[in-house]
Amino acid sequence: MSAESTSATDSATTTEAALNPLATASPLALDALFSADPLSLDDGSFNRLILEVRRRRDEFVAAEAAKAATPKAKRAKITPQDASAAAALDKPPAELDLTDLLG
Amino acid sequence: MSESAPSPFSATLPTFQVAWDSTSLGWYKDCSKLYYYQMIEGWQPRSKGIHLAFGGWYASALERYAHHRAQGHDHNASVLAVVKWTMNETMTVDEDGVRQPWDSGDEYKNRYTLIRSIIWNLDDYDAGPWRTVILANGKPAVELSFSFEAFTVAGEPIQLSGHMDKMVENIHAPGQVWVADDKTTKSPLDRNYFAQYTPHNQMSLYTVAGKVVSGLKVAGVLVRAAQIGVGFTRFATMPIPRPEAVLTEWLADTKRWIERAHTDAVAQHWPMNESSCSKFGGCPFRSVCAVSPSHRKSWLKEGFVKRTWNPLQARGL
Numbered sequence: 464m465s466a467e468s469t470s471a472t473d474s475a476t477t478t479e480a481a482l483n484p485l486a487t488a489s490p491l492a493l494d495a496l497f498s499a500d501p502l503s504l505d506d507g508s509f510n511r512l513i514l515e516v517r518r519r520r521d522e523f524v525a526a527e528a529a530k531a532a533t534p535k536a537k538r539a540k541i542t543p544q545d546a547s548a549a550a551a552l553d554k555p556p557a558e559l560d561l562t563d564l565l566g
Numbered sequence: 567m568s569e570s571a572p573s574p575f576s577a578t579l580p581t582f583q584v585a586w587d588s589t590s591l592g593w594y595k596d597c598s599k600l601y602y603y604q605m606i607e608g609w610q611p612r613s614k615g616i617h618l619a620f621g622g623w624y625a626s627a628l629e630r631y632a633h634h635r636a637q638g639h640d641h642n643a644s645v646l647a648v649v650k651w652t653m654n655e656t657m658t659v660d661e662d663g664v665r666q667p668w669d670s671g672d673e674y675k676n677r678y679t680l681i682r683s684i685i686w687n688l689d690d691y692d693a694g695p696w697r698t699v700i701l702a703n704g705k706p707a708v709e710l711s712f713s714f715e716a717f718t719v720a721g722e723p724i725q726l727s728g729h730m731d732k733m734v735e736n737i738h739a740p741g742q743v744w745v746a747d748d749k750t751t752k753s754p755l756d757r758n759y760f761a762q763y764t765p766h767n768q769m770s771l772y773t774v775a776g777k778v779v780s781g782l783k784v785a786g787v788l789v790r791a792a793q794i795g796v797g798f799t800r801f802a803t804m805p806i807p808r809p810e811a812v813l814t815e816w817l818a819d820t821k822r823w824i825e826r827a828h829t830d831a832v833a834q835h836w837p838m839n840e841s842s843c844s845k846f847g848g849c850p851f852r853s854v855c856a857v858s859p860s861h862r863k864s865w866l867k868e869g870f871v872k873r874t875w876n877p878l879q880a881r882g883l
Contacts, residue, residue, distance in 0.1 A: 546764035
């Protein structure tokens with residue numbers, strides 16, 4: 464998830480919520496939307512569903528970012544033993560230059 | 567399956583397949599008996615299965631999004647259209663003819679996590695560096711059904727066929743083209759997950775096909791994987807490259823596999839590969855192969871339905 468997309472969605476959600484309190488669905492409302500026959504829903508209902516799903520995404524992204532900031536979190540590094548990395552370089556192991564991969 | 571697609575089998579040896587896709591080739595490589603049941607006799611498990619249903623709707627929704635964008639609709643309008651389509655498509659009709667939302671009974675792959683994964687994926691993709699390639703004819707490279715002659719076996723031209731959702735390039739590295747393919751999994755999107763795609767039948771075929779279809783320099787397949795959790799969907803995008811010499815080897819190997827299929831068809835004998843029975847959660851035909859050959863037909867009729875698979879069936883909206 465890029466920072467750009469998160470902030471853009473945040474901004475869109477906040478603006479719409481400020482203008483129309485019904486724009487963001489509560490969890491209960493989301494259940495109702497999923498229980499309803501979609502043929503009975505209008506575009507406004509679908510848009511509320513989409514906004515609520517996006518709000519949950521933003522919550523998840525924020526929680527992930529907080530988790531990643533902890534000292535315990537370590538990023539897995541690619542090594543020349545990875546099959547896709549080997550294919551990308553397409554060189555014998557002796558000629559591998561790790562900077563090609565990790566740079 | 568439409569009736570209009572030509573048969574993928576030889577006119578002179580009707581159990582010899584002459585048009586192959588990665589699915590049927592994968593069946594044959596796993597076990598020629600499995601291949602015989604599914605491809606030649608056309609038996610499929612009665613229940614489509616949660617994972618197949620979920621994956622099918624997910625892929626169709628993303629394909630529809632690409633189609634809407636290619637028609638000039640903006641991101642939000644395209645997401646709305648795709649969500650409406652998926653919500654409708656995931657309604658089932660019960661015995662009394664009443665429409666009910668699909669209930670998978672699975673906490674990971676269900677109607678809500680499907681819609682969530684589609685929306686999160688499309689938002690994330692829209693903000694990322696990958697853009698659909700525009701072909702020389704000015705059209706976006708989406709919904710590309712392909713079929714081309716690769717070689718001959720026993721004097722018969724062999725077609726390699728399939729369907730690519732789209733071809734993309736990175737805005738930071740224009741000119742390097744990738745065939746895009748979406749996957750869903752419950753597994754973590756780590757090194758082990760992506761390792762399964764090298765070597766990999768589908769990835770090699772799609773790279774070869776991408777080069778043939780577009781005439782562009784296709785580097786490999788861009789796998790966009792979605793890890794479906796109960797409360798989240800996490801995405802990772804990984805280029806799966808294929809060097810030219812590896813593709814040449816894959817094509818030569820594929821010819822040998824299809825020569826074996828021809829040998830089986832001539833002998834009318836498709837041997838079991840017992841070492842594949844436990845793969846991927848267990849072969850669906852395990853119970854059939856477990857009984858005497860004389861009882862197998864009735865087991866097939868009990869637990870399976872006829873649903874023919876045709877690699878020459880073009881897809882598209």
